[in-house]
Amino acid sequence: MTANPIPKCPQILLEGRHWFVIDKPAGLAVHPGPRTPESLEDLLPLYAPGRPEPQAVHRLDRDTSGCLLVARRSSALRALAGAFAAGLVRKLYWAIVVNPPADDSGLVSAPLLKRSTAKAGWRMHVDESGKPARTHWEVLGRKDDKALVAFRPETGRTHQIRVHATLLGPRSAIVGDPVYGQPDAGGMMLHARLLGFTDPETGTAQTAEAPCPDRFKHSGFVG
Numbered sequence: 001m002t003a004n005p006i007p008k009c010p011q012i013l014l015e016g017r018h019w020f021v022i023d024k025p026a027g028l029a030v031h032p033g034p035r036t037p038e039s040l041e042d043l044l045p046l047y048a049p050g051r052p053e054p055q056a057v058h059r060l061d062r063d064t065s066g067c068l069l070v071a072r073r074s075s076a077l078r079a080l081a082g083a084f085a086a087g088l089v090r091k092l093y094w095a096i097v098v099n100p101p102a103d104d105s106g107l108v109s110a111p112l113l114k115r116s117t118a119k120a121g122w123r124m125h126v127d128e129s130g131k132p133a134r135t136h137w138e139v140l141g142r143k144d145d146k147a148l149v150a151f152r153p154e155t156g157r158t159h160q161i162r163v164h165a166t167l168l169g170p171r172s173a174i175v176g177d178p179v180y181g182q183p184d185a186g187g188m189m190l191h192a193r194l195l196g197f198t199d200p201e202t203g204t205a206q207t208a209e210a211p212c213p214d215r216f217k218h219s220g221f222v223g
Contacts, residue, residue, distance in 0.1 A: 009046050013067065014208040016199050018076035020047070020054075021208035022068050026187050026215070029062040036062060048072065058084050061159070063176075066093070066192025066210040079200035084156060090196030093151040093161055094140075094212070096189035096219055098181065100147035101169040105138040108164040112157045123179055124159040126167070133157040135164040141221050146175065148221040150193075161190065175219075186215045 010022040029036035044054045047070070057069040057080045071077035083089050113130030116122040134154040141148040149168075151161045165174045166181070173181025176188040196207045212222045 009043055010040075010068075012047075013210060014206060016201065016206065018072045018201055019057075019080060019199070020070050020072070021195060022070060023210045024060055024065060024068040024192075026063045026065040026213065030056050030059040030068065040068075044070065057081055058156070060192055061162075061188075061190070063178075063188040064093075064190045064192060065213050067195035067208050068192070069195060069197065069208075076200055080197065083197055083200075087154060088198070090194070090207075091153055091156075091192070092194035093153070094191045094193045094216070095149050095151060095161065095165060096146055096175045096216070096221060097149045097165055097168060097172055098146050098175050099169055099172045100139060100142065100145075100149065101172065103139075105136075106168075108135045108137065108167050109133070110164060110167055112160060112163060114158065124157070124163050126163065131155075131157055133160050133164065135161060137164075137168065143220060146219075148219075186218065189215065189219065191216060 010024055012020050013023050014021045029039040032039040032041060047054050054070045054072050055077050057071050057077060060068055069080060071080055110126045110133060111128055111130035112124045112133045113127035114122055115125050132155060136152040138150045139147045140150055153160055162174055162177055162180050166172055174190050176184030176186060192210060194209050199206050216222050
């Protein structure tokens with residue numbers, strides 16, 4: 001869990017008539033669950049008092065920060081969710097990876113399958129019987145045993161970037177990932193930096209960019 005306080009109402013980065021993109025902070029779950037009774041769903045009504053409640057078009061993991069697309073009406077929700085399903089949304093993530101690869105760029109193509117155990121709960125595993133998952137990656141900077149890596153996923157599987165990061169090299173993982181790596185006091189270093197999509201009403205291209213959070217600035221990779 002990040003030490004940064006969670007704002008009551010995340011900042012709107014970009015908006016249209018029937019949608020808006022917020023800068024979701026790390027530590028805020030998109031949907032409620034057994035371990036996250038408080039979530040973004042509690043805050044969305046504040047964006048449209050007296051009107052139908054906006055709905056998140058997709059999700060980010062609780063400890064992932066950055067661009068999250070929200071629909072103001074059901075028609076926009078259907079259209080934008082369809083764009084995600086069809087692979088028509090451009091996504092860029094930044095992550096700090098420990099034990100990064102020697103290469104500077106590449107593609108991870110590894111299908112993912114969800115498995116659950118009574119002891120460990122559920123997590124995603126690389127499995128040929130799973131759903132196809134493809135992630136392009138590029139090293140943006142290196143420092144000691146870590147690197148700032150840009151990830152561009154073609155698909156949108158659960159925990160895709162987090163699992164694919166472990167395939168970049170021996171013992172590689174996103175810094176602070178409590179499931180596929182090691183917890184860190186600064187939190188998980190994964191940030192949804194950019195989101196590009198088409199406004200379903202106007203047909204115009206839209207690009208939202210989330211500023212780097214403090215935990216990335218403290219890493220020394222970004223100013």
